[in-house]
Amino acid sequence: xxxxxxxxxxxxxxxxxxxxxxxxxxxxxxxxxxxxxxxxxxxxxxxxxxxxxxxxxxxxxxxxxxxxxxxxxxxxxxxxxxxxxxxxxxxxxxxxxxxxxxxxxxxxxxxxxxxxxxxxxxxxxxxxxxxxxxxxxxxxxxxxxxxxxxxxxxxxxxxxxxxxxxxxxxxxxxxxxxxxxxxxxxxxxxxxxxxxxxxxxxxxxxxxxxxxxxxxxxxxxxxxxxxxxxxxxxxxxxxxxxxxxxxxxxxxxxxxxxxxxxxxxxxxxxxxxxxxxxxxxxxxxxxxxxxxxxxxxxxxxxxxxxxxxxxxxxxxxxxxxxxxxxxxxxxxxxxxxxxxxxxxxxxxxxxxxxxxxxxxxxxxxxxxxxxxx
Amino acid sequence: xxxxxxxxxxxxxxxxxxxxxxxxxxxxxxxxxxxxxxxxxxxxxxxxxxxxxxxxxxxxxxxxxxxxxxxxxxxxxxxxxxxxxxxxxxxxxxxxxxxxxxxxxxxxxxxxxxxxxxxxxxxxxxxxxxxxxxxxxxxxxxxxxxxxxxxxxxxxxxxxxxxxxxxxxxxxxxxxxxxxxxxxxxxxxxxxxxxxxxxxxxxxxxxxxxxxxxxxxxxxxxxxxxxxxxxxxxxxxxxxxxxxxxxxxxxxxxxxxxxxxxxxxxxxxxxxxxxxxxxxxxxxxxxxxxxxxxxxxxxxxxxxxxxxxxxxxxxxxxxxxxxxxxxxxxxxx
Numbered sequence: 001x002x003x004x005x006x007x008x009x010x011x012x013x014x015x016x017x018x019x020x021x022x023x024x025x026x027x028x029x030x031x032x033x034x035x036x037x038x039x040x041x042x043x044x045x046x047x048x049x050x051x052x053x054x055x056x057x058x059x060x061x062x063x064x065x066x067x068x069x070x071x072x073x074x075x076x077x078x079x080x081x082x083x084x085x086x087x088x089x090x091x092x093x094x095x096x097x098x099x100x101x102x103x104x105x106x107x108x109x110x111x112x113x114x115x116x117x118x119x120x121x122x123x124x125x126x127x128x129x130x131x132x133x134x135x136x137x138x139x140x141x142x143x144x145x146x147x148x149x150x151x152x153x154x155x156x157x158x159x160x161x162x163x164x165x166x167x168x169x170x171x172x173x174x175x176x177x178x179x180x181x182x183x184x185x186x187x188x189x190x191x192x193x194x195x196x197x198x199x200x201x202x203x204x205x206x207x208x209x210x211x212x213x214x215x216x217x218x219x220x221x222x223x224x225x226x227x228x229x230x231x232x233x234x235x236x237x238x239x240x241x242x243x244x245x246x247x248x249x250x251x252x253x254x255x256x257x258x259x260x261x262x263x264x265x266x267x268x269x270x271x272x273x274x275x276x277x278x279x280x281x282x283x284x285x286x287x288x289x290x291x292x293x294x295x296x297x298x299x300x301x302x303x304x305x306x307x308x309x310x311x312x313x314x315x316x317x318x319x320x321x322x323x324x325x326x327x328x329x330x331x332x333x334x335x336x337x338x339x340x341x342x343x344x345x346x347x348x349x350x351x352x353x354x355x356x357x358x359x360x361x362x363x364x365x366x367x368x369x370x371x372x373x
Numbered sequence: 374x375x376x377x378x379x380x381x382x383x384x385x386x387x388x389x390x391x392x393x394x395x396x397x398x399x400x401x402x403x404x405x406x407x408x409x410x411x412x413x414x415x416x417x418x419x420x421x422x423x424x425x426x427x428x429x430x431x432x433x434x435x436x437x438x439x440x441x442x443x444x445x446x447x448x449x450x451x452x453x454x455x456x457x458x459x460x461x462x463x464x465x466x467x468x469x470x471x472x473x474x475x476x477x478x479x480x481x482x483x484x485x486x487x488x489x490x491x492x493x494x495x496x497x498x499x500x501x502x503x504x505x506x507x508x509x510x511x512x513x514x515x516x517x518x519x520x521x522x523x524x525x526x527x528x529x530x531x532x533x534x535x536x537x538x539x540x541x542x543x544x545x546x547x548x549x550x551x552x553x554x555x556x557x558x559x560x561x562x563x564x565x566x567x568x569x570x571x572x573x574x575x576x577x578x579x580x581x582x583x584x585x586x587x588x589x590x591x592x593x594x595x596x597x598x599x600x601x602x603x604x605x606x607x608x609x610x611x612x613x614x615x616x617x618x619x620x621x622x623x624x625x626x627x628x629x630x631x632x633x634x635x636x637x638x639x640x641x642x643x644x645x646x647x648x649x650x651x652x653x654x655x656x657x658x659x660x661x662x663x664x665x666x667x668x669x670x671x672x673x674x675x676x677x678x679x680x681x682x683x684x685x686x687x688x689x690x691x692x693x694x695x696x697x698x699x700x701x702x703x704x705x706x
Contacts, residue, residue: 052563085565099560103578109557112574113564163564 001051001089001171001203002027006064008043008050008227010274018275020046022227023064028171033197033204035214035235037250038224039271044207045094047224048173052091053081068171086113090164092157094175094207099160100148106159107144110134113166133162137192154185161192171203178213190217211254215239220307223247226271226282229301233308243310243321245289268336281313288324289314290333394660401659407652410645418467421460428453428461428613439634446634449618450625458613459638465614467646469530470596474588476534477595481541482584486572488542489549500546507539515598519607526609529602533595541587548580555579586657593650600643615639 008021021043028034036044049055051066051073066074068088076084090113093099101109110133111126131141137158148156157177164172174193178186194217197204206218214221215235222232223246231244242248249267269286272278278285284294291313299311304319314322324333398404434444434452441447446455488499506514515536522528552558553576561571602608603616604623622628622635 054559054563082565082567085563087565091563093556093560093563095556098556101557101561101575101578103581104574112561112566116565116567116570163560166564 001069002067003047003051004065004067006047006050006066007062008046008055008059009062010056010059012058012275016275017062018273019062019277020059020227020274021050022277024222024224024227024229025064026222026229026232028203028205030170030203031197031201032220033194033206033218035218035221036205036207036224037209037211037214037221038230039209039267041273042224042271043227043274044209044224045175046227048091048175048205048207051173052085052089054091083117086169087117087167088169089171089173090167090169091173091175092160092164092177094177095180100156102148104147105145106148106151107134110144110159110163110166113163117167129166130162133165136165136196137162154181154188157181157185157189158192161189161196165196165200165202168200169202171205173205173207175207176209177206178208178210186213193217211250223250226278227274228282229309229311230283231308231310231312233310234306237305237308243304243308243315243319244283244312245287245314245321246283248321281311284330285332286336288329288333288336289322289327290330291328292330295330397660398653398656401656403652404656404659407649407656410649411653414463414467414642414646414649417460418464422464425457425460428458439632446638447632449621449635455618455635455638458618459615459642462613462615462618462639463642465526465609465612466596466599466616466643469526469533469599469609469614470592470646473530473533473537473595473599474591476530477537477591478541478584478588480534481538481587482545482577482580484538485542485545486549486576486580489546490553490572490576491568492553496546499542503539503542506536507543509536511536511598512601515602516605516607519602524607524610526612529599529609532602533598536598537591537595541584541591544583544587545580548583549576552576552579582657582661586654586661589650589654589657593647593654596643596650597647600639615643 002025004025005023006021006025007019007023009017009019012018024043024047026034036047038044046055046059049059050061055061061074064074065072068084073081073084073088100106107127107130111130114121114126114129127144130144134141134144139155139158139162143151148159151159161177172193177193178189181189190213193204193206196202204217206214208214218235220232220234221238223230223238223244225246230246231238231242238247239251242251246267253267267286272282272285280296281287281290281294281299284290287294289312293313297313299313301309301311302315302317303309304315308319312321314327316322398408430453434448434454436448436450436452439447444454444456446459448454449458484499484503488496488503515532518532518535519529522532558571558575561575566574599608599614600616600619603614604620606620608614608616608620616639618639619636622632625632625635627633627635
């Protein structure tokens with residue numbers, strides 16, 4: 001699958017458009033797992049909703065295209081697209097535990113996509129496949145006659161995964177599939193998805209703000225910031241040689257299990273709101289590498305090595321992130337850089353100072369554009 | 374998540390729900406009374422006609438007899454036994470109430486769910502259509518329709534169904550509006566379900582309880598309306614209902630004649646049946662809104678924890694389960 005220059009706009013209450021996703025491009029190969037990473041509100045979920053055409057009424061794909069297996073998905077008419085749903089691309093929702101209908105048996109719900117897309121399927125065959133799917137995700141098949149309230153959160157997540165696989169799709173989008181689950185269950189679910197990917201040759205797009213999850217399960221990652229691509233590359237490239245200051249900071253926000261017992265650095269400030277876009281590079285108000293150029297010009301994407309792309313002015317043409325001391329920094333960035341170097345508290349900036357990426361329970365919901373409806 | 378502890382083997386799920394509902398009805402004296410009254414009337418409606426035989430032909434007995442062992446409610450002006458007539462009328466009145474409410478539920482739920490789910494222009498048009506019927510005075514509309522369609526049983530059922538659905542449609546629509554925003558509807562859309570399918574498979578099961586609760590109240594209304602229509606002379610002329618008996622007694626001046634057994638039994642029957650359905654409707658409210666249930670149960674529960682007896686500790690947890698009377702006994706001993 002390939003996403004090309006995708007732009008998603010929401011019409012706000014006052015009629016102005018707000019760009020939640022602004023020209024993002026990436027591709028996912030067959031059988032590949034790609035992580036879509038970024039803070040809350042940077043357009044990850046919106047990208048997923050755009051791919052699956054589940055944007056709320058006030059949102060639309062303003063430009064760009066989505067291709068699946070050489071066919072332009074975004075150009076299909078609604079009815080043709082409806083028939084392709086779930087058979088090509090299925091999605092495991094954020095907070096999937098609420099995505100089950102409370103008054104219907106889970107087995108019937110898992111079977112429903114099959115009934116929609118394969119009308120010739122007999123009752124017995126559908127039941128057999130539900131039993132297989134349950135077995136695959138580690139639920140005993142007898143439980144298909146139970147109702148969602150009889151399942152625990154992790155089990156419901158497994159049911160959702162079983163449902164996502166019901167029509168044997170080639171790509172599954174997991175929108176924070178492990179949010180709101182405890183760490184043990186998270187690990188089980190991720191392991192399950194990893195196993196299914198190997199066994200069924202699925203391609204997976206994993207949307208998360210948890211870099212450790214991406215490092216464990218994905219081949220490649222796309223780091224998004226404020227609706228734009230900051231950096232993309234293989235997980236090892238991003239981990240060993242992150243180029244964008246945002247990626248560097250994101251990685252710095254994860255506590256190191258072997259390192260010193262210090263609190264992770266975090267990133268001061270919050271991502272900009274899509275209805276008040278920042279000029280130039282969108283990250284510059286929070287960046288400790290920010291130069292005057294970053295305020296005026298948006299950085300273009302540049303490629304370094306195999307599939308490693310980054311959009312940042314501070315990266316040299318050889319593919320090295322210059323140190324802040326080598327750059328003609330902006331005053332605010334200089335303050336941040338000194339603070340980082342000396343280990344002092346982050347000085348109060350124009351934007352509220354928050355360790356934004358450090359809160360794993362923070363959820364996209366509060367920034368969901370749907371709320372404005 | 375917490376439900377795991379109560380997770381009974383799945384097969385018992387539905388039976389459990391029935392049992393729960395019955396427990397609520399049994400626990401509430403009023404709704405129990407409603408069920409008892411209704412059961413009695415249903416038995417009369419189903420079995421009664423077989424026991425008493427067909428309604429007498431005109432002039433089978435002497436007209437205007439007073440109640441006696443031979444004719445429990447006496448006879449009417451044409452000499453029909455009124456007890457027999459009332460038994461048959463029970464069947465007709467309940468039948469009209471049931472079928473008419475069923476029809477009105479289908480119309481009301483259909484329009485309510487469509488308007489709520491489809492939204493936008495559909496919602497606007499369907500709701501204006503509903504409002505149109507809603508603002509017309511029910512009785513006037515029913516009278517006009519009944520007069521136009523003609524006085525048969527089927528027509529009366531249709532008339533009642535047409536006048537009773539708008540209230541249901543409004544209630545169902547508002548419930549649908551909240552269901553529509555739930556995530557499982559998005560999920561169903563993502564799986565490629567059509568709007569019709571989502572309405573049928575996702576929305577309907579979720580509003581069904583409300584539909585059911587509404588039906589009980591609508592049945593009472595329908596029976597009442599049928600009685601009124603019959604009393605006003607536009608009811609079915611091909612069968613006897615309580616309303617028709619009342620109409621005939623009124624026309625014959627039963628009140629001035631002192632023939633109380635002619636008009637009291639059908640009147641009491643209407644009151645009792647309407648009362649029964651209202652009581653059951655209240656119980657449905659409780660079944661559908663477990664919060665209401667728990668509050669009541671909690672208030673009535675005398676076995677709450679006695680803090681003073683717990684030896685001064687404000688909170689003590691002795692077993693991982695919710696404290697039962699047993700665990701309190703253990704603490705005491």
